[in-house]
Amino acid sequence: MAIVNLQNVTYRYPLTDESVLKNINLQVDEGEFLAVIGPNGSGKSTLCYTLAGFVPHFFKGEISGSVEVAGLESSASTLDEWVMNVGLAFQNPFNQISGAKFTVFEEIAFGLENIGVPREEMKPRVEDAMKLTGITDLADRSPYSLSGGQQQRVALTSILVMQPKVLVLDEPTSQLDPIGTREVFGVIRTLAEKGMTVILAEHKVEWIANFADRVIALHEGQIILDGLPGEVLTSDILLEKGFGISRYTSVARKARAIGLWKNSNLPVTLDEAVDGFKR
Amino acid sequence: MQERLSFYKKRESAVHRLNPLSKLTLALGIVFVSFLSPYYWTPHLLILFAVIPLSLLGKVLREYINAMLRLILPTAGFLFIMQALFQPLEGVELFRFGFLHPTQESVLFAFANATRIVVMVSSFTIFLLTTHPNELMTDLTRRGLPGQFAYVIISTLQIIPQMQAKAQTIIAAQRSRGLDTESTFFKRAGSLIPLVGPLVFGSLVEVEERAIAIEARGFTSTRVKTSLNSIPDTNKDKLIRWSLIVIIIVTLASRIWLS
Amino acid sequence: MKIEIRDLEFSYPAGIQALRGITLTIGSGEQVAIVGQNGAGKTTLVRHFNGLLQPTSGEIQIGGWDTRKYSVAKLASRIGYVFQNPDEQLFSRDVKTEVAFGPKNLGYPNEQVEILVHEALEMTELSDKTEMNPYDLSPTWRKMVAIASIISMDTPIVIFDEPTTGQDAANIARIANVIKVLRERGKTLITITHDIDFCAENFERVIAMSQGKILLDGKANEVLGQEDRLATTYVDPPQLTRLATRLELNDTIIREDMFLTELHKKLTRTL
Incomplete structure (x- = not known):
């Protein structure tokens, strides 16, 4: 069943002339893990904000078409209702720390306080969420004393504790070092495996190929490709439009031109490349 | 880097256990009384019988003395010298040096003022040392x-x-x-x-x-907010707050009648 | 211009020892990438090059200048330093003024400043954006403005701190091109990066750091092939290296052309 349904969505930020999203049609099923790729400025972040209700409720501007996520209809609901159902985390971990709390435990409880969760329910919910993301040992630390990867996991936990039905992540690893990236991807993978509906905007193609169920490619505000990771991520169109592609795809394409790659499909992951070249 | 702007020292003490509002009232009460009291010796008594005992009770005497030596006394001393020298009141001239001619009255006045400053800063120092800013804000938000x-x-x-x-x-x-x-x-x-x-x-x-x-975490949600930590507010707290309010009123009244 | 570092040690005022004895020479016109986990001391090391940090012990010579004897402003004529976050650097009303700031500080004559700014803007593909306010540009283009504003200083040595973080493929290609042009002009280039594929494709020499020391230092393919030792500082070998290893190709491969040549050799051998 579709938990996300976007029909002909076009959106323009206030005081600008050009639409950032153009006629977007997108359905995402419950439990699906959808990755969104696209160059900077292609509309990835705006799409994330739209799914999370911040477009248009926070940014204002002009939207047309219909946006339905987790049973809410954009034009008939408030941001308040959206944040209870759809979680959003984004690039910069530092800016997602509320600044209102002195320990990680309190930081994660911040959202629950805001939406009026009774105190006796709060503690177990925070503890469960921390267990899920593997940050239980950080509970008493100051959020500001953590590494980027730890901060990003705190940000994710702070959203998860609100028990959203859909999780929207806008390049959560783009500012992190390799260890931080690994930690955060580990959490996302666990969540997806547990059946959470995840929509992830991301540049790291190899990782997407390994774990996402489906990929859409955004270019100048339009969805130009939509399909299985193996198909979308090896498409020649990506090369033409200046998308980032995996080195495995790139080298296999060149090998194919000189007859050293025999498969009909190009690889995205290391394993696919090894298999293909061994033939 | 951690909590650099917070002076809070985590300790187990009777002062720490007080409700933050009671502590705030206590701090303000001490300041009001020292400034409003018509008697010049009030601030001295407050230091001896309120500020120092509170710092002992709150187990922050060492931190308080530290702040006293590094910040409070130098500041108050500077204010004392400036006022005594540059704000001459009519009265018995002590000495004359160039355009400076401090009087006995100006020295006494400056001294009284300086002690009030000492009381004020001391009182808030102890308040900040024993009150976590988060608890204070949670409590005030609840109110x-x-x-x-x-x-x-x-x-x-x-x-x-x-x-x-x-x-x-x-x-x-x-x-x-x-x-x-x-x-x-x-x-x-x-x-x-x-x-x-x-x-x-x-x-x-x-x-x-x-x-x-x-x-995204419901900050402007219209629901009634709750809080993770319960902040106790006992009858003792209420008694302390009401007593302080009475003391402030009495001081104010004595000031009006006696002047 | 040559950089010589002898027995460099550095401790932060709080007492944390960030560099534990580094001796290193970077020759004129070399392209060096420094890799390693956060906290390994990469940024601390390069901040010594232009005097932002002073050694606790040991010394650094920049083309014969001892960094302890020259101010940062003076060393800026020899070393350009592109910081990671452009937002911590840009302040001017328009791109052109921003890019002219550095060369003006260095006291170049006006005509020279004009030429340098023009070249830097061309190299970073900003020529059609000269009159725009940097803050009206996307973060991707702001990064290019930050790079242009350092290149325009025409220093013999340029340092890039995490140039590809948060950038998309198109902009990474643009940055790689800037590095290529600077290399052709004989500049000494030093880049701190986590992007190991970018490192493999654009740098001749790689230094891996770990816990304030140099773990590995050598030709890119020699260093990047040492999977086990790199793992101790949380660096994965480049994608092509991993693929080549799995296919048991000769030599340590870091670039596509090398990969295809070796693959071809292997296949013709087995036939």
Whole structure:
């Protein structure tokens, strides 16, 4: 069943002339893990904000078409209702720390306080969420004393504790070092495996190929490709439009031109490349 | 880096256990009484019989003495000298040196003022040493202080050290571009825009992201907020607060009648 | 211009020892990438090059200048330093003024400043954006403005701190191109990066750091092939290296052309 349904969505930020999203049609099923790729400025972040209700409720501007996520209809609901159902985390971990709390435990409880969760329910919910993301040992630390990867996991936990039905992540690893990236991807993978509906905007193609169920490619505000990771991520169109592609795809394409790659499909992951070249 | 702007010392003590509002009332009460009392010896008594016992009871005597020696006494001493020398009152002249001619009255007046300052700063130092800012804000929010207001106070406490670090990076970045921040005054004044500009612009970008982040966690939700930590407010607390209010009124009344 | 570092040690005022004895020479015109986990001391090391940090012990010579004897402003004429976050650097009303700031500080004559700014803007593909306010540009283009504003200083040595973080493929290609042009002009280039594929494709020499020391130092393919030792500082070998290893190709491969040549050799051998 579709938990996300976007029909002909076009959106323009206030005081600008050009639409950032153009006629977007997108359905995402419950439990699906959808990755969104696209160059900077292609509309990835705006799409994330739209799914999370911040477009248009926070940014204002002009939207047309219909946006339905987790049973809410954009034009008939408030941001308040959206944040209870759809979680959003984004690039910069530092800016997602509320600044209102002195320990990680309190930081994660911040959202629950805001939406009026009774105190006796709060503690177990925070503890469960921390267990899920593997940050239980950080509970008493100051959020500001953590590494980027730890901060990003705190940000994710702070959203998860609100028990959203859909999780929207806008390049959560783009500012992190390799260890931080690994930690955060580990959490996302666990969540997806547990059946959470995840929509992830991301540049790291190899990782997407390994774990996402489906990929859409955004270019100048339009969805130009939509399909299985193996198909979308090896498409020649990506090369033409200046998308980032995996080195495995790139080298296999060149090998194919000189007859050293025999498969009909190009690889995205290391394993696919090894298999293909061994033939 | 951690909690640099918070003076709070985590201890187990009777003072720590008081409700934050009671502590705030206590701190304000001491200040009011020392300033309003018509007797010049009141501040001295307050130091001896309120401030020092409170610091002992709150197990923060060492920190308090430290603050006293480093901050409070030097400041008060400076104020005393300035007032005594530069604000001559009519009366018995003590000596004359150039345009300075302090009088016995001005010295006494300055001394009284300086002790009041000592009481005021001491009282708040002990308050800050024994009260976690978060508890204070949670308690005040529960009593009707707007959540946004509490947020601004607390986040400022935390964000200022981060801003300082950012300012350091900006200075380093501009010096690397040949900006001379070290030599003459004029060069330094001219280097202000390259330093302040990025701090302001960068903050604008950050403020929007932060707004989205806290909004995503229901910050402006219309529901009634709850809080993670329960902050006790006992009958003892209420008794302390009412007694303090009575003491303040009595002091005020005595001031009006006796003057 | 040559960089010589002898027995460099550095401790932060709080007492944390960030560099534990580094001796290193970077020759004129070399392209060096420094890799390693956060906290390994990469940024601390390069901040010594232009005097932002002063050694606790040991010394650094930049083309014969002892960094302890020259101000940062003076060393800026020899070393350009592109910071990671452009937002911590940009302040001017328009791109052109921003890019002219550095060369003006260095006291180049006006005509020279004009030429340098023009070249830097061309190299970073900003020529059609000269009159725009940097803050109206996307973060991707702001990064290019930050790079242009350092290149325009025409220093013999340029340092890039995490140039590809948060950038998309198109902009990474643009940055790689800037590095290529600077290399052709004989500049000494030093880049701190986590992007190991970018490192493999654009740098001749790689230094891996770990816990304030140099772990590995050598030709890119020699260093990046040492999977086990790199793992101790949380660096994965480049994608092509991993693929080549799995296919048991000769030599340590870091670039596509090398990969295809070796693959071809292997296949013709087995036939």
